[in-house]
Amino acid sequence: MNTLFQVNFRREAFRRRRTDARRRAAGLGVWLAYFGALAVILGLYGLNMSELGSRLRQLERQIAGQKERTRGGSDWSPAPSDAGVAEPWVSDVGRWRDLLDRLPRLLPEGTRLTSIRFNPDGISGGDRKLLLNGVSRASGRGDRMSGVTDFVANVARDSLFSSRFKTVRLVSTRSQDNVPDAQFELECR
Numbered sequence: 001m002n003t004l005f006q007v008n009f010r011r012e013a014f015r016r017r018r019t020d021a022r023r024r025a026a027g028l029g030v031w032l033a034y035f036g037a038l039a040v041i042l043g044l045y046g047l048n049m050s051e052l053g054s055r056l057r058q059l060e061r062q063i064a065g066q067k068e069r070t071r072g073g074s075d076w077s078p079a080p081s082d083a084g085v086a087e088p089w090v091s092d093v094g095r096w097r098d099l100l101d102r103l104p105r106l107l108p109e110g111t112r113l114t115s116i117r118f119n120p121d122g123i124s125g126g127d128r129k130l131l132l133n134g135v136s137r138a139s140g141r142g143d144r145m146s147g148v149t150d151f152v153a154n155v156a157r158d159s160l161f162s163s164r165f166k167t168v169r170l171v172s173t174r175s176q177d178n179v180p181d182a183q184f185e186l187e188c189r
Contacts, residue, residue: 011056014105036091042115079089091147095164096118098160099130099160099161099164100116101156102160102161103116103132106151106154106155106158107134107151108136108146108147108149108150108151108153109135110137110138110150110155111135111136111137111147111148111150112134112135112148113132113133113134114132114133114134114183115131115133116130117131117133118130118131119128124126128165129187129188130163130165130187130188130189131171131185131186131187131188132155132185132186132187132188133183133184133185133186134151134183134184134186135181135182135183135184136148136151136180136181136182136184137146137180138180138181138182141146143186145173145175145182147182148173148182148184149170150168150187151184152168152170153185154170155168155186155188156168165188165189166189167187167188167189168186168187168188169186169187170184170185170186171185171186171187172185173185174186
């Protein structure tokens with residue numbers, strides 16, 4: 001008997017088993033990925049809930065402490081002399097806002113402020129002191145100090161600054177030969 005087709009049953013059974021194994025592995029992978037992602041999400045919710053609970057307990061302790069402090073003693077009210085010392089500092093908020101608003105308009109081109117410090121010595125009462133630190137880049141003329149001197153002159157001539165401060169002086173300048181910038185410190189008293 002001569003057969004045109006010969007079926008290899010072992011090979012066919014092997015192919016089916018291999019296909020079934022791949023299908024089961026893919027199904028198991030999808031199942032693990034789904035439930036793994038679900039476990040991560042639920043774990044993050046649990047961590048969030050525990051953190052929220054600890055933060056809530058902390059806030060409740062702080063509120064209870066504040067209530068105890070206010071119940072324990074009478075409310076603090078400053079003496080008239082203390083109120084007199086604090087009044088100029090509190091009433092100056094609008095004026096300070098105006099001063100800080102004016103500073104960018106007084107800066108010459110190529111000059112920028114790096115820090116502004118009010119009352120750096122920490123002295124209560126007395127004269128107010130404002131320190132302005134900045135950097136001035138060399139102008140087209142190549143003079144590094146022209147921006148600094150222009151800024152000092154602008155601040156000294158400004159009506160708002162001259163009404164608040166008696167003196168405006170350049171405290172220090174620093175420049176290096178190979179750097180086109182000059183650092184400066186300006187003091188207003």
